Amino acid sequence: MPLQFHRAVENMEIWSACSGGYSFVISLQSPTGPGFRGRFGYVASWRPLDQSRGSIRVLGSPLQSFAEAKDACDSMLNYLRD
Numbered sequence: 001m002p003l004q005f006h007r008a009v010e011n012m013e014i015w016s017a018c019s020g021g022y023s024f025v026i027s028l029q030s031p032t033g034p035g036f037r038g039r040f041g042y043v044a045s046w047r048p049l050d051q052s053r054g055s056i057r058v059l060g061s062p063l064q065s066f067a068e069a070k071d072a073c074d075s076m077l078n079y080l081r082d
Contacts, residue, residue: 024073042069
């Protein structure tokens with residue numbers, strides 16, 4: 001089943017989803033404007049819910065669209081479950 005992302009922060013481009021003991025976050029970064037700074041694109045990351053450690057960036061981030069970032073998160077979840 002695909003991850004169901006919801007807006008995590010009202011005034012920023014940040015979405016989150018949880019499934020199978022993992023947390024996923026997609027954020028929009030840009031070189032200018034509000035929010036996270038960096039090369040323009042959608043950054044996807046994940047971490048285990050039961051560990052207090054930093055997140056791990058999903059391969060390919062930043063991605064060009066939210067749909068690409070969501071697909072990358074779904075693929076990573078499938079890989080983690082195997």
